[in-house]
Amino acid sequence: MQILILGAAGMVGRKLTERLVKEGRLGGDAITRLVLHDVVEPERPQASFAIDTLNSDFSIPGEAAKLVASRPDVIFHLAAIVSGEAEADFDKGYRINLDGTRFLFDAVRTIGDGYKPRLVFTSSIAVFGAPFPEAIGDEFFLTPLTSYGAQKAMGELLLADYTRRGFFDGVGIRLPTICVRPGKPNKAASGFFSSIIREPLNGQDTVLPVSTDVRHAHASPRSAVNFLVHAATIDTSKIGPRRNLTMPSVSVTVGEQIDALRRVAGEGAVARIRHELDPNIIRFVEGWPRRFDANRAESLGFRAEASFDEIISIYIEDELGGVVPA
């Protein structure tokens, strides 16, 4: 089995690569070749099978065709300009997130000749825009309030239509906020959801810019990889024509996140969080979803964590070697 990952240098792409390298298989099949692609050349891990690394701008006409010419059996399309940048640079966001996605899909389509790979596309809860109900169900409409969200929603429509036409076998998965993100604090407005856990666990101070009443939906990086692997191996005849699925998540308030941190790492960790409201971030967060009823995905076997305690435990296992800092 040949696999192609676009966006392989990103956090989720690297974790997916680690998982595939470790298992050597996807579903029932041994991996024979893995192609890692990104706009910057991804790292090439050691593996029991062939790994190629490639860098190019897949939104340049002709580039996507090169990526799929070897007819990978499974394509993970994780490549995207993130929300903030797509908002700041309108042309670049549409070029990468819409044109790039369409070039990729068309590159697969125009191979023809019976080629019909599984194609897993990461969408985002940014396809939803406020106001929405307390819990967003599987039939709620998409009204993105960012260009990134609009581009992801268009990618979903393309994926469903190309799948319906038989050009590939697509599954779109709407990722919730991934928490706890490893690495350094970033400037994303949503960064605090991870920072208030990660920094205290690493013995550093951090700032909470919103009320502890703020509720949001999370899944761990490990769950994100589980979603991708499940989407790549599921019997898609069970999904039907509605190929884009809201993934399961853990809905908690910031206060509940902090309570979980206290249970896992003690009062000393919690004391690292300084509460300092930021009106800009508060305004952003008011437009974000609070909870999802991801019934379709759950009935199809997608699973997230059962609690935020579990999300913290996974961070400690996967990023801190299983050791809760003193």
Next chain:
Amino acid sequence: MQILILGAAGMVGRKLTERLVKEGRLGGDAITRLVLHDVVEPERPQASFAIDTLNSDFSIPGEAAKLVASRPDVIFHLAAIVSGEAEADFDKGYRINLDGTRFLFDAVRTIGDGYKPRLVFTSSIAVFGAPFPEAIGDEFFLTPLTSYGAQKAMGELLLADYTRRGFFDGVGIRLPTICVRPGKPNKAASGFFSSIIREPLNGQDTVLPVSTDVRHAHASPRSAVNFLVHAATIDTSKIGPRRNLTMPSVSVTVGEQIDALRRVAGEGAVARIRHELDPNIIRFVEGWPRRFDANRAESLGFRAEASFDEIISIYIEDELGGVVPA
């Protein structure tokens, strides 16, 4: 006030032109210039203001910029490859319905310099795909089951995002099935909804290919023009960021359509309808919406007919000189 109509040679475009020519105004403003565009040159009616007719393929890069260079105050974007052709010719459908729409939107955007026209885009109930509830509400999700529907849904997303970014002031209107269509029978799967009324009123026989239980949502061509004019003149601050609206319609069964025909034109007209089931058309129709709760559009002042009798009366007034045939 300068007005541009793309898709002016189509049925709705011609009726919109007639209305604008007759009234000489749109909202409170006198029309000074009307540009009629289509891929075939539209007819040029006599009017009290300047009318230009143009034909070009607006999906060729650079063509859309020529159309908006004179900075029309209102743009009606009715141009599209219809459902059957977009399904038969995948590339052409995406080129006209997606790329053409985006080129138009980008042509407006790149003028900049404070140019911010009202842009009215005709979407379609084809953005909805079965299964759906008995009545489709304003927050039901879009799951098109045709490439045409997918392209219209993407146009809606672009319209909302470009409006949010301030590039123009967009309103997307999802037209129900337009009935009674004037002219000759066509081969569209939905053609019978009009044929079973139009042909008997014109003294001709016609075939009903589905059960009389089939329920569908209709509005007259006159309502379609009313929707367009209202969308062009409404105070858009009342709409908010959700710029795409399902238009009101009359939900009736085919049996109720026939009952209305009987009331308006007598048993002789009804006798012109031969019942001859067509499995292909039956299968298509099963996937079509039956009823809409168009509450948002209605609260914003959009109005369709109150009954199918009224829809037939409008056909007789507008197409048959007000005379019910003997």
